[in-house]
Amino acid sequence: MPFSDVPTIEAVKLTKQYGSFVAVSGLNLKIEGAKCVGFLGPNGAGKTTTLKMFTDLIRPSSGDALINGINVHTNKKAALASVAAIIETPEIYPSLTPREGLSMIAEIRGVPATEIKKRIEEAVEEVHMSEWLDKRVGRFSKGMKQRINIASTLLSSPSILLLDEPTTGLDPRGMSEVREIVKSLKGKKRLIFMSSHLLSEVSEICDEVAMIDHGKLLVYDTISNVTSKFSGGANLVEVELQHPIDPQLVTQRIAKLSNVNSAEQTNDTNLRIRFSGGLDTQERLLSDLVKMNIGVISYRPASSELEGVYLNLIKETV
Amino acid sequence: MNKTETNSNNKVPSSIAQVGISMKYTLLEYVRSRRFLIMLIITLLIAALLTIIVAWRRPEGFLVSNLGFYSSWWGLSVTFVIILSGIFFGGDAISGEFQNRTGYFGIPNPIRRSSIYVGKWISAFLAATSIFLLYAVITIANGIYYFGSSGLPYQFGYSLLFAWFYLAAVMGVAFFFSSLFKNSTYSILVTVILLLFGFNLISTLFSDLVGIEPWFVLTYGAGIIGNILNSPYPLPKTVTITPIGHNRTFTSTVFAASIPEGLAIIGIYFIVTTILGLLVFERKEFT
Numbered sequence: 001m002p003f004s005d006v007p008t009i010e011a012v013k014l015t016k017q018y019g020s021f022v023a024v025s026g027l028n029l030k031i032e033g034a035k036c037v038g039f040l041g042p043n044g045a046g047k048t049t050t051l052k053m054f055t056d057l058i059r060p061s062s063g064d065a066l067i068n069g070i071n072v073h074t075n076k077k078a079a080l081a082s083v084a085a086i087i088e089t090p091e092i093y094p095s096l097t098p099r100e101g102l103s104m105i106a107e108i109r110g111v112p113a114t115e116i117k118k119r120i121e122e123a124v125e126e127v128h129m130s131e132w133l134d135k136r137v138g139r140f141s142k143g144m145k146q147r148i149n150i151a152s153t154l155l156s157s158p159s160i161l162l163l164d165e166p167t168t169g170l171d172p173r174g175m176s177e178v179r180e181i182v183k184s185l186k187g188k189k190r191l192i193f194m195s196s197h198l199l200s201e202v203s204e205i206c207d208e209v210a211m212i213d214h215g216k217l218l219v220y221d222t223i224s225n226v227t228s229k230f231s232g233g234a235n236l237v238e239v240e241l242q243h244p245i246d247p248q249l250v251t252q253r254i255a256k257l258s259n260v261n262s263a264e265q266t267n268d269t270n271l272r273i274r275f276s277g278g279l280d281t282q283e284r285l286l287s288d289l290v291k292m293n294i295g296v297i298s299y300r301p302a303s304s305e306l307e308g309v310y311l312n313l314i315k316e317t318v
Numbered sequence: 319m320n321k322t323e324t325n326s327n328n329k330v331p332s333s334i335a336q337v338g339i340s341m342k343y344t345l346l347e348y349v350r351s352r353r354f355l356i357m358l359i360i361t362l363l364i365a366a367l368l369t370i371i372v373a374w375r376r377p378e379g380f381l382v383s384n385l386g387f388y389s390s391w392w393g394l395s396v397t398f399v400i401i402l403s404g405i406f407f408g409g410d411a412i413s414g415e416f417q418n419r420t421g422y423f424g425i426p427n428p429i430r431r432s433s434i435y436v437g438k439w440i441s442a443f444l445a446a447t448s449i450f451l452l453y454a455v456i457t458i459a460n461g462i463y464y465f466g467s468s469g470l471p472y473q474f475g476y477s478l479l480f481a482w483f484y485l486a487a488v489m490g491v492a493f494f495f496s497s498l499f500k501n502s503t504y505s506i507l508v509t510v511i512l513l514l515f516g517f518n519l520i521s522t523l524f525s526d527l528v529g530i531e532p533w534f535v536l537t538y539g540a541g542i543i544g545n546i547l548n549s550p551y552p553l554p555k556t557v558t559i560t561p562i563g564h565n566r567t568f569t570s571t572v573f574a575a576s577i578p579e580g581l582a583i584i585g586i587y588f589i590v591t592t593i594l595g596l597l598v599f600e601r602k603e604f605t
Contacts, residue, residue: 052603057422077330077428080426083426090419090420094347094418096343104339104340104424105427108339162426
């Protein structure tokens, strides 16, 4: 279904083979709609190889990489017209300035000439690089270059973003800023497919997760479904309270709330609650805790749960 | 947050327009790069060296006639300037996209690889042409100094044109080897060895020793750049038999490509290497 309004990326039996080594093996994965999907897997699992096949950096040995229903390898220009990508850490020609490098991308992507200057300045401001706009890129650090790469994805309002470990090379502040940019893009009808080694990053930003190992897809689902399916049917939330809580309240009331499997106190003001169900249950549980007036000041799904699932799934394939 | 948000749908330019975009920015990169400055300095040094030697020693070969001057000056050195320009601007044009990772910035966009390749080729050719023209201007300025503006022979116009065609063929060869490798050092090294030594060695082996016309060697075809400045035009084949004692002789054969033959060799090299380089780049993977 070419040119659908719903952004879609699809791998159909996508395979990449180097001699006898199979980097990606018959990958079938369809992602559609405005959302953020984390792409997880250990080193050498085939994450970057998959993203490269979606961006014409490498060719599939067999199978198809489709973007909005268009095959990247037979009709690259049409397929990538709605895509912005950062694969590994791209380099801009060192004698060019960010303004020139970004102008090149904007012109290639057909941004109207009258808008290029404004869009570049806004995109560069977004990544806090305005003061470097007219300095040559050759003198930039890796982190500064990566910020410019992030800016390049903001120029043409693409409906799909393919990001390969986008926070690589950035300092903690830069990582946080990139996450905020990605989060904000999620709400603007963008499909974001992002590989990462950082499970906490994926938990924080993404709605869904696809896990791959040895070139094969292990699972693709919402984060809450994945964690409930592969972690003994329970999700885990960590709750922080303003005041110490009576231990009896934990065992007699909180542990007996609907869908709660267990509740334990890790210290006077912190709880870990295991529950069965998805996001709706998670929302209702928060609401119940707030109604109990126990001083909830923080409530978040524990990333360690995703980590547990990840480690279990990866271990099974070793 | 995202102030860059827009509802407009961008129309991706045609592939030909994208060649122009690729060319514009890579030319900017070339002109600002250190390599352009180094090539400029080398060209000025060669020109300065010849200017000083001719002015100081006044060699007969240079000053006996206007045609002799251009033949000795231009015919002697321009192919070297052309080969250096090809190596400097084309030697790592494509391999650098892999090694320096600049390809990761451009390729994942709605642009054909061929548009990037052709854009880069044209920009490298234009950068090299600017060096080539500077050298031609210095040659003409010296020629006018010694023989006046009326002493500029019409053959020099042809030679200039043939040299420019040769530059295109050299650039084709450089781009071809640049496409074969992902490492800039290897691609530059192979181009240097072939253009500066390899072709000449093959040519010498085939013509001088075996007596076979090296019609398949680019530098042999480029001989027309200097030959056109000779009057009369060199014979297609000159056999020299030199006695080396004890009733033994050494026979050497020198071939001179005719103008149509030279143009054909240059043209075929340009077309074949440029297309082959493009085909290799189209299939090359960023692994």
